[in-house]
Amino acid sequence: MIVALCAFAAAPVKAQPIAPDEEIARRHYARAVQLYDDGRYAEAIEEFERARTYAPRPELDYNVARCFDRLEQAPQAIAAYQRYLDAAGASPAQAAVRERIAVLRTRLVLPRRVDPLAVSLLTVGAAAVLSCSGLFAASAIHDAHAAEADTYQRFHDLAGAAQNEWIAGAVVASVGAALVLGGVARYVVTSRGRARPRATR
DSSP states (O other): OOOOOHHHHSOOSSOOOOOHHHHHHHHHHHHHHHHHHTTOHHHHHHHHHHHHHHSOOHHHHHHHHHHHHHTTOHHHHHHHHHHHHHHHOSOTTHHHHHHHHHHHHHTTOOOOOOOHHHHHHHHHHHHHHHHHHHHHHHHHHHHHHHHTOSSHHHHHHHHHHHHHHHHHHHHHHHHHHHHHHHHHHHHHHHHHHTOOOOOOO
16 A cells, blocks of 8 residues: 555646646656556656655655565665655654564564585584594504503504504694684674675665
């Protein structure tokens, strides 16, 4: 439903000649109403805006908002509704318009899509952190066997293997932790980049 403008809809009886701007505004308004009734909302917006150029009235902002609303263009609809509220002053429709703005603002929240790179970093990093436990376990086993070695050469070999496995485990754990931290940082940054857009007043 759009707001009808009495000044445009009613023909004056023995009134003074209509001003050129008023006549032009009426023509655009009449076209806009017909387009709106036909469901051609984008074209109706253009005609309402042209009418508003010649006769800037709050009701035209409301009608523009209704068109954007039906086109599912929430930010533009909110902006037009807000222009109407700012210009119309006290009116019975204010409560309904504010309620509609509140509904539209809830639809401005964009669904968050997890960044693929963040997922990859977290996955690989977690796998690396988990795999290092195997290296540490092998190091502990070789270290225990080294303590029971019956020859120096066997002790040297087992102790060397234990040390190498421990170092490898530490390196893998460090790399895995760095990847996890990088994935978390990437997720935070990309999530902030998809913040809720603001409607322009």
